[in-house]
Amino acid sequence: xxxxxxxxxxxxxxxxxxxxxxxxxxxxxxxxxxxxxxxxxxxxxxxxxxxxxxxxxxxxxxxxxxxxxxxxxxxxxxxxxxxxxxxxxxxxxxxxxxxxxxxxxxxxxxxxxxxxxxxxxxxxxxxxxxxxxxxxxxxxxxxxxxxxxxxxxxxxxxxxxxxxxxxxxxxxxxxxxxxxxxxxxxxxxxxxxxxxxxxxxxxxxxxxxxxxxxxxxxxxxxxxxxxxxxxxxxxxxxxxxxxxxxxxxxxxxxxxxxxxxxxxxxxxxxxxxxxxxxxxxxxxxxxxxxxxxxxxxxxxxxxxxxxxxxxxxxxxxxxxxxxxxxxxxxxxxxxxxxxxxxxxxxxxxxxxxxxxxxxxxxxxxxxxxxxxxxxxxxxxxxxxxxxxxxxxxxxxxxxxxxxxxxxxxxxxxxxxxxxxxxxxxxxxxxxxxxxxxxxxxxxxxxxxxxxxxxxxxxxxxxxxxxxxxxxxxxxxxxxxxxxxxxxxxxxxxxxxxx
DNA sequence: CGTGTTTGACCTGCGC
DNA sequence: GCGCAGGTCAAACACG
Numbered sequence: 001x002x003x004x005x006x007x008x009x010x011x012x013x014x015x016x017x018x019x020x021x022x023x024x025x026x027x028x029x030x031x032x033x034x035x036x037x038x039x040x041x042x043x044x045x046x047x048x049x050x051x052x053x054x055x056x057x058x059x060x061x062x063x064x065x066x067x068x069x070x071x072x073x074x075x076x077x078x079x080x081x082x083x084x085x086x087x088x089x090x091x092x093x094x095x096x097x098x099x100x101x102x103x104x105x106x107x108x109x110x111x112x113x114x115x116x117x118x119x120x121x122x123x124x125x126x127x128x129x130x131x132x133x134x135x136x137x138x139x140x141x142x143x144x145x146x147x148x149x150x151x152x153x154x155x156x157x158x159x160x161x162x163x164x165x166x167x168x169x170x171x172x173x174x175x176x177x178x179x180x181x182x183x184x185x186x187x188x189x190x191x192x193x194x195x196x197x198x199x200x201x202x203x204x205x206x207x208x209x210x211x212x213x214x215x216x217x218x219x220x221x222x223x224x225x226x227x228x229x230x231x232x233x234x235x236x237x238x239x240x241x242x243x244x245x246x247x248x249x250x251x252x253x254x255x256x257x258x259x260x261x262x263x264x265x266x267x268x269x270x271x272x273x274x275x276x277x278x279x280x281x282x283x284x285x286x287x288x289x290x291x292x293x294x295x296x297x298x299x300x301x302x303x304x305x306x307x308x309x310x311x312x313x314x315x316x317x318x319x320x321x322x323x324x325x326x327x328x329x330x331x332x333x334x335x336x337x338x339x340x341x342x343x344x345x346x347x348x349x350x351x352x353x354x355x356x357x358x359x360x361x362x363x364x365x366x367x368x369x370x371x372x373x374x375x376x377x378x379x380x381x382x383x384x385x386x387x388x389x390x391x392x393x394x395x396x397x398x399x400x401x402x403x404x405x406x407x408x409x410x411x412x413x414x415x416x417x418x419x420x421x422x423x424x425x426x427x428x429x430x431x432x433x434x435x436x437x438x439x440x441x442x443x444x445x446x447x448x449x450x451x452x453x454x455x456x457x458x459x460x461x462x463x464x465x466x467x468x469x470x471x472x473x474x475x476x477x478x479x480x481x482x483x484x485x486x487x488x489x490x491x492x493x494x495x496x497x498x
Numbered sequence: 499c500g501t502g503t504t505t506g507a508c509c510t511g512c513g514c
Numbered sequence: 515g516c517g518c519a520g521g522t523c524a525a526a527c528a529c530g
Contacts, residue, residue, distance in 0.1 A: 269503060271522055284521070288502095298521095 249376040250332040251312040253302065260299050261311055264325030265289055267297065278303040290319030308382050335377050 254261055260283075267285035275282045280301040287295040295315040302308035313332050321329055 268501090270524095272504070273520070273522090276519060282520090296521095 249312050249314045250335045251310055251376050251378040252332070252381060253308055253310050253378060254381040255307050256309040257307065258309070259283075260285075261309055262324075263311070263328040264322050265295070265317075265328075275300065280306065287315075287317060289317070289321070289325075293318050305382075312376070331379075335379055 252261070260267070266288045268288040269283055269285050271284035272281045273284070278300060280303060282298055282300040285297045285299065287293040287297075293315075295313065295317050297314065298310075298312040300310050300312075302310055317325075317329060
């Protein structure tokens with residue numbers, strides 16, 4: 001906060017100003033730093049009441065409107081200054097002290113106002129986020145009903161649901177990224193393709209059946225939409241404004257000795273690959289909770305720390321989810337939403353600027369990778385964030401909290417606080433109030449159970465998964481599950497691949 | 499026998 | 515155009 005600098009011009013000497021910078025935030029007016037003028041202070045105290053009355057009047061004016069700072073100049077310049085100059089030295093000192101006191105008071109008021117505005121802004125942003133998700137869910141339901149499709153196959157709690165942001169375009173990157181310029185298919189084209197397919201439901205691409213031009217055998221209809229990456233990219237609703245033909249991904253890093261984290265879903269392994277730069281094989285899984293569910297995930301151990309399991313989710317579930325999976329879905333959905341709501345340019349620029357160091361699980365809890373083939377948000381649950389970490393995080397480019405649109409990075413922000421707790425406040429407070437908020441969020445983030453429970457609770461509040469409880473039964477038909485919750489029945493287990 | 503896993507081959511996108 | 519790397523397929527295999 002540099003507001004106090006506004007008062008430096010009237011400070012009688014720089015030594016004093018240095019001490020004044022630590023002005024009380026709690027409203028007390030302690031001026032120990034003015035010992036230099038102890039005599040005058042004691043004398044001024046006698047007139048404090050009258051002065052305070054003036055200040056109160058001034059503060060009333062301030063609170064009645066936004067103090068833009070010009071008011072300060074008005075007060076400090078002009079007639080006041082002339083009066084000061086005509087007074088005797090002692091009186092002049094007193095006047096200066098009064099000015100200083102008044103400025104401090106104004107600074108405190110400005111601070112409180114700024115904090116209040118920040119809080120309001122953050123609350124509004126969070127509400128907007130939730131409202132968009134809910135609206136998207138409603139839209140999907142309406143479209144389902146219109147198309148005569150069985151709505152139970154949809155679930156609002158889905159992984160990475162960029163739909164609302166793509167549709168509403170609230171954050172259409174204003175940049176001229178290379179990726180945008182190289183855009184082979186415009187969003188309009190995507191819509192046309194999808195309309196041609198006879199399925200105008202843009203948000204249900206994952207359930208699409210392969211079209212004729214796909215040229216693929218439709219006996220594998222369950223994965224037909226994924227058989228051709230190109231096909232999928234052209235029609236996926238998860239395409240991002242700044243990432244044509246690309247999906248958002250949410251990558252979760254967690255310490256686990258298990259081969260795969262239990263996220264409540266059921267997965268079937270369909271491939272394994274040794275990725276370059278990592279001796280640990282990367283396993284590819286598909287969701288098997290519903291026929292044709294397009295959700296996939298990759299599981300890979302960190303090359304640097306084998307105990308860290310990196311799970312990357314991609315796609316939207318096309319079926320209801322059990323509560324456990326819903327919690328995870330909510331979490332990843334909001335994380336992806338945060339990712340998608342940002343400008344890729346800012347991401348890149350910030351990354352390149354060094355503001356965000358190269359990916360390092362020890363430095364951040366949530367990082368974004370916009371330069372990757374897929375925009376990916378990495379949520380690191382492997383560390384216990386140190387509150388000091390937030391203080392150390394230098395915000396040279398952002399002296400003020402930056403709106404999410406402008407800087408979507410969840411710096412030091414545990415993912416799980418995003419959908420439930422006031423999101424932006426957590427991010428901002430992480431830099432400005434590095435105490436309780438970080439402590440709480442850190443505690444939450446380090447316990448997936450707590451975060452999942454919070455996610456589930458919030459999801460129930462925002463009213464999405466109506467059919468979750470029943471969905472378990474609807475989807476029933478349990479079988480061997482590679483990772484699913486044991487209590488979960490499973491309905492769609494037959495695959496046409498054989 | 500049904501289902502899931504393994505694994506080599508294949509496809510696709512991207513950089514040079 | 516070529517090579518590389520990521521991603522996917524599908525036959526072979528394992529398991530209950």
